[in-house]
Amino acid sequence: MWPVSPKPKEAxxxxxxxxxxxxxxxFIMVVICIRRGNQKEHNIKVAINSISTSPFPPPSVDIQRDxxxxxxxxxxxxxxxxxxxxxxxxxxxxxxxRWLLTEFRCLNMLSCPTCRRALVxxxxxxxx
Ligand SMILES: [Zn+2]
Ligand SMILES: [Zn+2]
Numbered sequence: 001m002w003p004v005s006p007k008p009k010e011a012x013x014x015x016x017x018x019x020x021x022x023x024x025x026x027f028i029m030v031v032i033c034i035r036r037g038n039q040k041e042h043n044i045k046v047a048i049n050s051i052s053t054s055p056f057p058p059p060s061v062d063i064q065r066d067x068x069x070x071x072x073x074x075x076x077x078x079x080x081x082x083x084x085x086x087x088x089x090x091x092x093x094x095x096x097x098r099w100l101l102t103e104f105r106c107l108n109m110l111s112c113p114t115c116r117r118a119l120v121x122x123x124x125x126x127x128x
Contacts, residue, residue, distance in 0.1 A: 044100075044101060044104050044105075045101070046123055047110070047121050047123045048097055048100045048101060048110075048121075049097075050121050050122035050123035051082045051083075051084075051085075051096070051119075051121060051122075052082070052083075053080045053081070053082055053093045054080070054081060054082075054083075055077075055078050055079070055080060055081070056075045056076065056077055056078065056079045056080075056081045056090075057077065058081060058083060058090075061083060061088070061090075062088075063090065065090075068090075068091050068092045068095050069089075069091070069113055069114050070091055070092065070095035070096065070098075070099050070113055071092060071095050073092075075090070075092065079092060080092070080093040080094070081093055082096045082097075084096070084112040084114075084117075084119055085119060085120045085121075086117070086120050087112050087114070087115050087117050089112050089113075089114040089115060091113065096113070099113055100119075
């Protein structure tokens with residue numbers, strides 16, 4: 001006796017089940033990727049926010065230049081600034097936050113826009 005091939009209806013049913021299983025697997029993988037991406041983004045923001053903000057001119061800091069190399073504008077007294085560590089270069093807080101977020105998304109690194117040294121942060125980016 002030769003094995004009986006499945007009836008067309010059963011074959012269609014099996015194909016549908018396979019398609020549903022594949023679709024569910026793809027959906028689960030997409031959800032996992034999105035969650036990992038969100039977690040990474042959150043970790044980067046926490047690390048960037050760990051750079052303390054102070055009004056210009058910051059106390060007890062030797063100011064060598066009073067312009068922001070990111071937006072090229074002069075930093076006005078009272079504007080919020082952030083100082084990169086360990087180099088001590090100074091930027092508008094809003095400018096350096098955007099710079100670092102973009103740099104990390106594109107290059108997976110956080111460096112000073114002026115001297116390109118790797119930044120030392122109070123909170124490091126947690127690998128996910
Ligand atoms: Zn700026
Ligand atoms: Zn620097």
